[in-house]
Amino acid sequence: MDEIYTNAREQFFAAIRILASSPDSIQTRLIDATPRILQVTIDEFESAHELKIRFARILDLLAVDQDDIATAAVETAAHMTDFEATKLADLICDFFSDLE
Template sequence: MDVKYPNARAHLFDAIRALSTSPDSIQARLIDASESLLTVTIDDFADDPELVVKFTRILDKIAVDRGDAEATAAETAAYMSDAQASILADLVCDFFYEIV
């Protein structure tokens, strides 16, 4: 049985692990998760336009600026409210569920 999107699945799982296994604030967990999230690319889902749109939505929330995406993601997450950070964490988990 072929696993679809093996690279993306591995990195998204790492992101979920960072989100769920730390006693830190949700913002700090998002900063940790963003390292794994940003290694996934839209090209990983090129064969499924719906997944491209959903993943783009996640990227737009965490790394709006296209300069230094990792630094931008850290800064963006650091200034999110708990509610905003929780919504983003939910989007990541829901997206992972869709590609499993």
């Protein structure tokens, strides 16, 4: 079995489980999934430029202010429309799929 992106796969799988299994609003589910996503670093994708760019896009959509990304992500997700939050959740799921 290929061990590349092991941490990213584990964290994104956990994030997807949170997104899929909660009865809360999509914004709350994104907030709850954020700590798992933040366990992944952009350096994990150093050799895969496309994945690196896509991961950076997820981080940018999750938190506009990069100084304290965890706090900013909570504030950003809380103010997203359902459409914006669903779009971000779709990107997270697609990204996980590409890690396989």
